Amino acid sequence: MNTVLVGAQWGDEGKGKVIDFLTEESDVVVRFQGGSNAGHTVVVGDKKYVLHLVPSGILHEGKHCVIGNGVVMDPFDLMKELDQVESWGFPLKGRFHISERAQMVMQWHRALDKAEEAARPDGEKIGTTGRGIGPAYAAKVGRYGMRVGDILKPNFPELVRKQVGDANRKLKALGAHELDADEMVNLYLPMVPALMPYVTDTIQFLHESLEADKSLLFEGAQATMLDIDFGTYPFVTSSNPTAGGACTGSGVSPRAIDRVIGVLKLYTTRVGEGPFPTELFDADGETLRTRGGEFGATTGRPRRCGWFDAVVARFARRVNGIDYWAMTKLDVLDEFPVVKICTGYRRKDGFVYTTFPADLDALAQCEPVYEELPGWQCPTSHITDYAELPENAKKYINRILDIIGGKLGVLSVGPARETTLRINI
Ligand code: GDP
Ligand code: IMO
Ligand code: MG
Numbered sequence: 001m002n003t004v005l006v007g008a009q010w011g012d013e014g015k016g017k018v019i020d021f022l023t024e025e026s027d028v029v030v031r032f033q034g035g036s037n038a039g040h041t042v043v044v045g046d047k048k049y050v051l052h053l054v055p056s057g058i059l060h061e062g063k064h065c066v067i068g069n070g071v072v073m074d075p076f077d078l079m080k081e082l083d084q085v086e087s088w089g090f091p092l093k094g095r096f097h098i099s100e101r102a103q104m105v106m107q108w109h110r111a112l113d114k115a116e117e118a119a120r121p122d123g124e125k126i127g128t129t130g131r132g133i134g135p136a137y138a139a140k141v142g143r144y145g146m147r148v149g150d151i152l153k154p155n156f157p158e159l160v161r162k163q164v165g166d167a168n169r170k171l172k173a174l175g176a177h178e179l180d181a182d183e184m185v186n187l188y189l190p191m192v193p194a195l196m197p198y199v200t201d202t203i204q205f206l207h208e209s210l211e212a213d214k215s216l217l218f219e220g221a222q223a224t225m226l227d228i229d230f231g232t233y234p235f236v237t238s239s240n241p242t243a244g245g246a247c248t249g250s251g252v253s254p255r256a257i258d259r260v261i262g263v264l265k266l267y268t269t270r271v272g273e274g275p276f277p278t279e280l281f282d283a284d285g286e287t288l289r290t291r292g293g294e295f296g297a298t299t300g301r302p303r304r305c306g307w308f309d310a311v312v313a314r315f316a317r318r319v320n321g322i323d324y325w326a327m328t329k330l331d332v333l334d335e336f337p338v339v340k341i342c343t344g345y346r347r348k349d350g351f352v353y354t355t356f357p358a359d360l361d362a363l364a365q366c367e368p369v370y371e372e373l374p375g376w377q378c379p380t381s382h383i384t385d386y387a388e389l390p391e392n393a394k395k396y397i398n399r400i401l402d403i404i405g406g407k408l409g410v411l412s413v414g415p416a417r418e419t420t421l422r423i424n425i
Contacts, residue, residue, distance in 0.1 A: 001025075001215050001258050001259070002210075002215060002216040002217075002218075002252070002256050002257050002258050002259075003022065003026070003215075003216070003217050003218065003257075003258065003259050003260070003261060004218040004220070004243045004246040004257055004259075004260045004261070004320075005018060005019060005022070005217065005218060005219060005220055005260075005261045005262075005263060005326070006220035006223065006224060006241060006242060006243055006246075006260065006261070006262055006263070006316075006320050006322075007220055007221075007222060007223025007224060007226075007241060007262075007263055008223060008224055008262035008263060008264045008312070008313055008316035008317070008320070008322065008325075009223050009224070009225055009264065009265060009268055009269070009270075009309070009312055009313070009316070010223055010225045010226055010268070010269065010270035010271070010276070011222050011223045011226055011269075011270075011271065012039075012265070012269055012271065012294075012296070012297065012303065013223065013263040013264060013265045013328055014041075014263055014265060014326070014328035014329060014412055015040055015056070015219065015220060015221070015263045016040025016041045016042050016050075016051060016056040017041065017042055017043070017056075017328070017412060017415065017417075017420070018261070018263050018326040018328070018410060018412070018420075019040065019042075019055070019056040019057060019217065019219045020042040020044075020056050020057070020059060020060075020417065021410065021417070021420045022217055022261075023056070023057035023059075023060045023063055023217060024060065025215065026057065026063065026215045026216065026217035027063065027064060027209065027214035027215050027216070028057075028063070028064040028065070028066060028206065028209050028214055028215070028216045028217070029055040029056065029057030029058075029063060029064070029065050029066070029216075029217045029218075029219055030055065030065075030066040030068050030206065030216060030217070030218050030219065030246075030250050030252075031053070031055050031065075031066070031067050031068060031071050031219050031221065031249075032068040032070045032071065032218055032219075032220070032245055032246045032248075032249030032250045033068075033070040033071060033220070033221060033222075033239035033240055033241055033245045033249045034071065034072070034133070034221035034222050034237065034239050034241065035052075035053060035071060035072040035073060035074060035077075035105055035131060035132075035133050035136065035221075036052040036053050036074050036077040036078075036081075036105070036129075036131045036298070037052075037128075037129040037131045037133045037221070037222070037237060037298060038051075038052055038053070038221035038222065038298065039051075039052055039296060039297025039298035039299075040052075040056045040219075040221070040297070041297050041415070042056055042059055042417075043415040043416050043417065044059065044416075044417050045416075047088075048415075049088065050297050050298075051081070051085075052077060052081055052298060053067065053071070053073060053074070053077055053078050053081055054067075054078075054081050054082070054085055054096070055067075055219050056219060057217065057219070058085055058090055058092070058096070059088075059090060061090070061091075062095065063095065064095045064096075064097065064205075064209070065095060065096050065097070066096075066097045066098075066099070066202050066205065066206065066250070067097070067098045067099060067102055067202070068099050068102065068202055068206075068249045068250040068251070069099040069101035069102050069202065069203070069249060069250065069251060070102070070239065070240075070245060070248060070249020070250065071099070071102045071103075071249065072102070072103045072104070072105045072132075072133060072136040072137060072140070072239075073098065073102050073103070073104055073105065073148060074104070074105035074106075074110075074131065074132060075104060075151070075188065075191050075195060076107075076191075077105075077131070078098075078195075079191060079194060079195070082096070082194075092198070093197065096198050097198060097200050097202050097205055098148055098195070098198045098199050098200070098202070099148065099199075099200075099201075099202040099203070100147065100148050100149035100152075100199050100200065100201060100202075101147055101148070101149065101202075101203075102147065102148045103136055103137070103139070103140045103145045103146065103147055103148075104136070104145075104146045104147065104148055104150075104151065105131065105132040105133065105136040106132070106136075106146060106160075106163065106184070106188075107132075107179060107184060107187065108135075108163065108164055108167035108168075108171075108179055108184070109132035109133075109135040109136040109139065109167075110130065110131065110132035110135075111132075111167070111171055111176060111177070111179060112132070112134075112135040112167060112170060112171065112174075112176075113128055113130055113131065113132045113133065113134055113135050114130050114176070115170075115171055115174040115175075115176035116134070116135070116174065117130070118174075118176075119174050119175075125273050126234065126235055126236075126272060126273055126274070127235075127271070127272030127273040127274070127301075128272065129272075129296075129298050129299055130299070131298070133237060133238055133239075134237075134238045136238075137238035137239060138238070139163075144163070144166070146159060146160075146163060148195075148199055149199070151188060151191070151192055151195065152192060152196060152199065156185075156188070156189070157185045157189070160181060160184050160185045160188065161181040161182075161185070164179050164180075164181040164184050165181065167179065202250070202251070203250075203251035206250060206251060206252055207251075207252075210252070210256055216252065216256075218246040218250065218252075218257075220241050220242075220243075220245070220246070221241060222237045222239070222241040223241055223316075224241065224242055224262075224312075224315070224316040224319060224320060225270075225312055225316075225356075226241060227239075227240055227241050227242045227245075227319075228240060229242075230242055230315075230319050232274045232275045232360060233358075233360075235272070235273055235274025235275065235360075236274075242319055242320050243257070243260045243319075243320040243321055243322075259323045259324065260320050260321050260322050260323055260324075261322065261323070261324045261325070261326055261409060261410075261425075262313075262316055262317060262320055262322035262324075262325050262326070262406070263325075263326045263328060264313055264316075264325050264326065264327050264328070265327075265328050265329050266308055266327055266328065266329055266330050266332070266333060266396075266397075266400075267288055267292070267305065267306065267307060267308050267329070267332065267333065268305070268306045268307065268308060268309050268312070269288075269292070269294050269303040269304060269305050269306075270303065270304045271296050271299070271301050271302075271303045271304065272301075275360055275363050275364065276304055276306060277306075277309060277311075277342065277345055277363065277366065277368050278306035278307040278308070278309045278340075278342045278368050279304050279305070279306040280305060280306045280307065284307075284336070285304075285305045285306065286305075287335070287336070288305035288306075288332060289302060289303065289305045291332045291334075291335070292305070292329055292332040293415075307339075307340040307341065307342055307368075307370065308339075308340070308341050308342065308400065309342045309368070310341050310342060310343050310400060310403040310404050311342060311343070311344060311345065311353065311354060311355065311356055312356060313400070313403075313404040314354075314355070314403065314404040314405065315355055315356040317404055317405055317406050322406050323406060323407065323409075324406065324407050324408070324409030324410070324424070324425050325401075325404075325406050325407070325408050325409060325410075326409055326410035326411075326412065327397065327400075327408060327410070327411050327412065328411075328412040329412065330380055330389075330393060330397075330411060330412070330413050331379070331380045331381045331413045331414050331419075333375065333376075333393075333396075334375075334376065334377070334378065334379055334380055334381075335375070335377060336375040336377070337374070337375045337377060338372050338373070338374060338375055339372075339373050339374075339375050339396055340370040340371065340372050340373075341370065341371045341373065341396075341399060341400060341403070342368040342369065342370055343369050343370070343371055343403060344368075344369040345357070345363060345366035345367070345368055345369065346366055346367050346368075346369050347362065347365055347366050348365055352369060353366065371399070373392065373395060373396050373399060374392050374395075375392060376389075376390035376391075376392040376393045376396075378390055380393060380413045381413050381414040381419055383413055383421070384418075384421065385421070386411065386421055386423055397411075407424050407425075408423045408424055409422075409423055409424050409425035410422060410423060410425060411423055
């Protein structure tokens with residue numbers, strides 16, 4: 001059984017937690033896009049682990065974890081994270097693999113990310129994580145990127161000097177600090193011995209795993225509405241976090257994928273700039289942020305919070321082909337007397353969008369259309385059996401499923417590993 005797991009909203013749906021849960025029944029966990037802009041949290045006992053580049057399956061001994069060709073990998077961030085994972089007591093040797101085809105995020109990409117963001121006027125800022133993601137993907141598509149395999153080649157210093165020279169011209173034009181090419185060469189070369197043992201042909205590894213009937217689990221980072229094609233462009237990330245990205249970002253064919261799971265927070269959050277139709281600016285928004293602990297796992301920024309948006313979720317089901325939902329953070333809604341579901345966006349002329357419009361100017365003119373349901377106003381975090389959920393919580397979930405389609409596979413009622421209910425999967 002090969003599974004693709006994607007975020008169905010604007011990120012931070014709880015993908016890390018659900019990946020950790022599904023790793024039990026998988027053999028290999030694969031990241032296929034994004035980079036250290038991701039922050040995936042797994043809570044085990046009283047310990048909280050946040051992973052950025054390393055797949056969230058790493059906390060299960062013996063499972064293989066792969067950084068696929070579609071990822072942009074910052075060797076600094078990776079080395080730091082590998083040290084951290086080993087210090088937590090999870091050995092990596094022999095079970096962690098990096099594609100030699102993956103692109104690298106270099107210091108100059110990070111510098112460009114920050115300089116480009118600073119140069120954008122208000123209203124056009126993206127609110128990036130500053131991890132160099134956009135410039136690294138721009139380099140990849142522009143065909144001047146640096147792949148992991150390049151760091152192992154004898155001409156690596158010349159490549160660095162050429163790239164730093166090109167980046168410096170851009171940085172200068174943006175009025176930003178330029179970088180010293182020799183300093184960069186000396187910064188990266190010492191990392192080679194530590195990186196080398198993990199670099200491999202992951203396409204070969206994944207296909208051998210498939211031939212041996214192993215189960216692959218693809219761990220999406222970011223989410224559908226941050227997708228470069230399907231998201232709220234240009235307020236998006238620079239990759240395809242949607243299900244198709246799992247194939248292009250790993251070298252595994254769509255024919256090998258058996259199911260797609262969408263992770264869906266039972267309200268909505270977004271971090272960074274860009275449209276968010278159900279955003280709340282009142283006490284309810286503050287309650288969601290506080291109860292949900294909605295602060296970025298990567299940047300610590302407070303997340304914007306709002307009601308559940310069924311337009312977004314249905315759109316996500318369509319573009320990803322979601323079979324099952326992993327619904328998370330039900331418990332965060334426990335105290336609300338009323339819960340709301342957005343079913344459409346109403347334009348001033350009365351027209352209601354029931355699918356996400358491409359035109360953000362048109363969207364900005366819209367008001368969300370809400371259905372209101374009674375809350376359940378009792379705790380749910382201790383519940384281990386779906387049947388024991390309060391009736392109003394079941395009604396809320398079922399109404400959402402009516403509107404968006406798909407089946408409920410997993411329900412999460414708290415941050416800890418044990419607070420995960422297997423429903424229908
Ligand atoms: P990801 O990026 O999709 O992996 O999500 P993040 O880790 O950035 O954010 C999800 C946050 O919600 C983390 O702090 C998780 O520990 C927490 N979390 C996940 N599921 C639940 C849940 O069902 N209830 C509560 N209260 N917290 C949850
Ligand atoms: P996980 O995997 C939430 C957002 C940034 C910004 C936009 C572009 O933890 O769900 P980038 O640095 O990628 O160029 O920033 O995308 N963003 C995320 N928001 N969760 C994430 O990852 C995100 N990764 C990027 O805030 O708005
Ligand atoms: Mg996150």
